[in-house]
Amino acid sequence: MSHIALYRAWRPQTFQDMVGQRHIIQTLQNAIRENRVSHAYLFNGPRGTGKTTAAKVLAKAVNCERGPAEEPCNECDACRGITAGHIMDVVEIDAASNRGIDEIRDIRDKVRYAPSEVRYKVYIIDEVHMLTSEAFNALLKTLEEPPGHVIFILATTEPHKLPATIISRCQRFDFRQVSLEEQSERLFEICREEGIEAEEDAIAYIARLSEGGMRDAISLLEQVAAFGGSRITLDGAVDVTGGMAADQFYALAEAIRDRNVAAIMPLVESLTQAGKSADKCMENLIFYFRDLLVLKLAPQGAVTERVVDAERFRGMADAFSSERLFKMIDTLNTYQSDMKHASQPQTLFEVALMKICTIGNESAGGAGSGGDAAASSPPAASAEVQRLRQQVEILERKLEQLIQNGGGAGSGAGDGGAARQPASPSRRPGFGGGGAAVSRSTVKLDPFVAAAGSPGTGQVRMKWNEVLHRVKEARITVHAWLVDGEPVAATDSTILVAFKNTMHRETTERPAHREIIERVMQDVFGNPVKLATCMLKEWQNAASRSGEQEGETLELQPDAIDTGEEQRPQWVEEAVKLFGEDLVVIKEDN
Template identity: 70%
Template sequence: MSHIALYRAWRPQTFGDMVGQQHIIQTLQNAIREQRVSHAYLFNGPRGTGKTSAAKIMAKAINCQRGPAPEPCNECDACRGITAGTVMDVVEIDAASNRGIDEIRDIRDKVRYAPSEVRYKVYIIDEVHMLTSEAFNALLKTLEEPPGHVIFILATTEPHKLPATIISRCQRFDFRQVSLPEQTERLRLICEEEGIQAEADALAYLARLSDGGMRDAISLLEQVSAFGGERITLNDAVDVTGGLAAEQFSQLADAVRDGNAGAILPLVEGLMQAGKSPDKCLENLIYYFRDLLVIKLAPGRTATERIVDQERYRAMAEAFSADRLFRMIDILNQYMGEIRHASLPQTIFEVALMKVCTVQDSGGGSAAQASSAADAGNRTAPAGSAAAAPAEVTRLQQRIDTLERKLEELSRSGVRPAGEAASAGPDKGGRTGSGFRGANTSAGIAKTTVKLGPFLAAAESQATGQVRMRWSEILQRVKEARITVHAWLVDGEPVAAVDNTVLVAFKNTMHRETTEKPANRELIEGVLQEVFGRPVKLATVMMKEWQTADKGPAPAAEPLTLQQEEAGGEPKRPEWVEEAVKLFGEDLVVVDDN
């Protein structure tokens, strides 16, 4: 037999052919045997687990000329006609392309007529969650009081999108992912029947890639068999599916273990030249370190179907602590979310690997605490100085204790909610209680003397109008360049433009601070230059400050300023004030200088 039709040839034709759904099969067979078939069923579960196949087998079983029987004979005219799709009384509808109310009304009009060829009319609606609300309403009455000769079988991968009124009128069956041993055994049986010699490691690898879907596993087997012919090896399976070979895993893991960031770049470049996908490589690497973690924490569990040399794999697991593996997986998972939307996925992959190269053992702290300490200030001990990690944790704890004492003193004297500060008058020095509000609290961002006066005067100028007219175009270009920067910038609104500088007002402090980061600012200013054909700078301000300044002059003692990032700048405020703002936010911290 040609391998081109491998999946179609092995599609289940009886309940006994199905894999991994024994509890559902037994329930349906008992219902048929006892003639207690329901008028509506809901089959839900992951893709490729047999929902539509079970629906067709059910239609054959209840309409078999030798039945109704727990298993269809697949020999009578009814069974063969349903298999071929020529029986008009068994209708399969794809709700993704027939999702409107007109299609459902057509069904509602036809169900009143008795079947002409078989015992029951069966309507199989696949991807039923795609129906519109109006279509669900039209279907509801028919499901509630259907004729005795009609059976509805609804199939979906997303049952949470179905109205509760629909679900309550159906018998619901949850199809589960097929286990790895069951998938591997079925693939072995297929290869045996088709005369294909396949390594056990190759079949286990394909089963793991299918993510619990038997259909995907057979499709992958068909793809690999088309490449390898009558013999399938693990290397063939890895090459065809775009995965990483065991040797490539080991080389990357060795570089990460030794903290050798210099060895990462040529390895990644070699993978890219071999046609590997950066996001797929990153995904496989997460699986690799996950398996190292499983071997370390649960040695008796087999979790390394991708690797043939088990002893080398265990030796690699011994080189990492469980805490370090936890933090590395967390970091790689964060970059996994970014790489899908990145314009330079290879660079993201390289940065992710170099980042995990810097992860060191935390000296006994929990994984969560160590990860938080690393992300909060990138203050982990440098590579090669693992002994410094306990001292670093101790220093951080001392700093936290000191900060807590200062915050306690601050709460008794100087910190009040913003509403109270607004009603307070100027202090003895002539300054209002909101003297620090609106200052950027990120490290390295200092307070500059750029005044808002010129921008207030240019708020209605022609230049400002041009920026506002083309702002949607600017946002779209930023989105195309980097969608994460667009997510922050979209919170801002251009309020003025003067001297080749665009002032953007933000409602959210975090959005503003993230936009001000050097890499993000450089990207936005590059887009501005493309749009206007000349260098244009970006300046930011909080919307509250802009609106306050727009209503009237600022207090004479302290003019309103906007914040811009300066290389090497240091905050003018005391460190304990900076920490208080980081903990409570700009709007809740007011310093009263008595």
Template identity: 70%
Template sequence: MSHIALYRAWRPQTFRDMVGQQHIIQTLQNAIREGRISHAYLFSGPRGTGKTSAAKIMAKAVNCEHGPATEPCNECAACRGITAGSIMDVVEIDAASNRGIDEIRDIRDHVRYAPSEVRYKIYIIDEVHMLTTEAFNALLKTLEEPPGQVIFMLATTEPHKLPATIVSRCQRFDFRPVSLEEQTERLARICREEGIEAEADALAYISRLSEGGMRDAISLLEQVAAFGGERITLRDAVDVTGGIAADQFAKLAEAVRDRDVAALLPPVENLMQAGKSADKCMENLIYYFRDLLVLKLAPEAGSTERVVDAGAFRAMADSFSSERLFRMIDILNGYQNEMRFASQPQTLFEVALMKICTLPETQGQTAASPPEGNDRTSAASADIVRLERKVEALERRLESLMQQGPAAAAVQGASREPAAGADKGASRGSARSFGQRGGFGGALSGAGRSAVKLEPFLAAAGSRETAQVRAKWNEVLQRVKDAKITVHAWLVDGEPVSSSGDAVLVAFKSAMHRETTEKPANRELIERVLLESLGQPTKLCTVMLKEWQAAMDRAPASGGEPLQLQPEEETGDAPGAKPPWVEEAYRLFGEDMVELKED
């Protein structure tokens, strides 16, 4: 037989031919045997699992001249006519292209007439979720008062889109994805009867690609058979379907395991030269490391369905620690999200691989770690890791201070000076120190503090310079979007509230959006766009919107004195020092509850 019509030749014609839906088949056969045929059925499930085939087999079973029978004979005129599509009483409708109310009204007009050729009039509506709301309403009327000789069979891959009133009037059957073993067995049977020699690994690979759809599996087998002729190999199946062989991922995993960046890049280049997309490679690599993790944490559960060589895969899993696998998957997942908007996805893929290749171990011992007798060495390594973390945290903090300008560094130093003294003002000075959650707030809010003084921005809130920035803000947002859409997604939450000198203050509604915008890379991009749009170097300052509004409300009550979020500490001997009882009031009630008035 020619392989061109392989799927059509193996399409199920009886319930016995169906794969993986035994619970549904048994229920339908019992209903036919006992004469309890419903007026409406709903078949839902993934594509290629047999929904439409089951509906046609059901139509033949109830209309068979030797029945109703649990299995159609496929020999009588009714069965042959339904198979060929020549019986006018069995109507199959594609709701994706016939989704309007007129088509459903046509059905409603015809259901009142008795069937002319067979026992039951059958309406099979495929992809029924595509019907319009009006069409559903028209169908609902028919389902509420169905004629006795009419059966509706609805099939859909998205049952959640159906109105509850439709679902409640049908007997619902959920088709499950066909298991890997059942698919492989059926493909092997097809190959034997068609005279095709196929490797077991090739059939298993085809079954995995179909993701539980028997129709997809047979179509892929037909495609590979057309390429390989009378023999199907794993290499042929991988090449024809555009997949990536497991051994290629094994080379990448070996390079990551050995922390060998030089050995990492050639396999990536080979994948790209073979026409593989970077995002698909990333997706499959995440699956690969996920399978390693499953095999490592749950070895008794058996290997996953994607594993072909279980021995080599287990050896690879043993060479990684669970902690490292968790961190690698997290990193790869983050880069995968970035690749959706990247203009150079291959570069991001290579950077992600180099990132996980140079990832340090943080806890415990791996297969490459020293033996348990070297406790002193392990403890020293743990101390080094902790010190490296502290150094990284200090570097990030220093970079943040440098991005915020010299004013931030000055206030940071001022906030730390009172820590050397043991006076009562030290507690208030430390409460105003930089780095607490919430950023801006200062004397305006007890929840957070900022290293940026607000009084210049309050004074310039209504200035011409602020109006000019507001007028060009849409241009700024568009330029940021063109440069990097992810940064635009965070910045669009803010609005410019003031411009003073060489700085623009942006107020945010969401703290998460503000924190992400403040990241050094994002800040650098935004300030570069501000330079292009405004024509002069401009720094980006941020504040929470509610705190800015509170500052605006309190500004008139301050008696014209400058409002700042981190006033420098004053000693009791300095001119203008606050009396001790004022300091005690601040300590007991907080600065928000105390208002100091001059006599």
């Protein structure tokens, strides 16, 4: 049986057949029984939860020849005609393709005429949020003064896009996601009727993938059944839907737990060879670590439906600290957002996995020997983390090459040696084209040292997090380099940022990156601001020299000073140039 035939065969024909919406069904049935049917309804909720189906069942219930009845008989001419779509008085409109004012005007012109075949004219407008503003205005006029023989049923997944004037004239019903238990029960019922043998884990897996949509669950069931024939297994369901098996989850988590990058790369390659997409693997991995975190923070009351082997899963949860899991999930979520626009999602997935291998070094309280392996020998762990950071840095360089406009493909081969051997601090290869060195500006630190304690510097430091956030929104890769630096001083038109890492500083100073940062700083501070950079050690040395000289002011005798004029002797001017205006004090000779 094809998917369409299977879905149609199991599409609810009465309120009683619907799954998971008892509160809505009871309300509608009470209204029909008491003859208090409204002229307009708004059905909203996630996809596949029964909004359009409920609208059609309601249309049959109010027009049933044996009613109006709480349940349509599905035997009379009216019920069978509405089910088949032959009754002209029950109209279903897809607002996604009929969203203009002309279509709504046509409805407005026709509603004045009485129904010809059944008791009520029923207009079902699906995806109503897609209507234009003009169409909403035309619909509003009809909803304000509706004829007594017309019922409007609006269905949408995004009610927040509807005008408040439309919502206020409708009875609103919020359809919820169908629970896993209700979905599994209905899927087992379908399998029994269709003569399909299904494993309980496979049905639970299909129900979880549908994310609360009964329609999606039936679609996935048909897809898996077509693959497995008369028997549905968990492995078959995982293969067909492109998910990751429990063993693959465990192997990846084990490698991440032990910070074993060498084991991660073959695992990712095997997933790729098996046809698993990088974005789907990333999504599944986030769910996996989320379940580990839930099990760790609420071991007694937590219910993680994705768990297949509970003991094995609990052991893996004990191997991680909650702090590390939080950081790992945050990191994976960040990379998942970047993957939507990446030309090489697999590379980004590999970088994300290597990144979370380097997160934290804390012991996972109560963990087994695997979880504390990194913490048991600090010297070895430190060397291992350093090695991993270097590998991540190499991958980040490759990623930066791929992101650049047309520059990455040409420079990949030529820069291979530079990627394996760290370049000298004074001259590192650039990422953009052919290995040319990035020019680094020379900054005189004395004016910035003098301004380090100024109110302007304090204001910059308070707003720096906002600058980083806006840079991240503008371009995530620029934020990755800029976050290594910190603002140490600010003059009227320039902000000095000190970096710990030479590569981060050089990459930040690239013209394209500098332009983005300076544009963001102008937006944040309200005036044009230039970016200046230095190494943190240089700044610390300059600040310490200034501290040593503080209090040792040079006293000069104004022998040739004419106090009545603004001019000063040449040697005084030279002293001011050498030590700065603030450190030179001229005293009168008593």
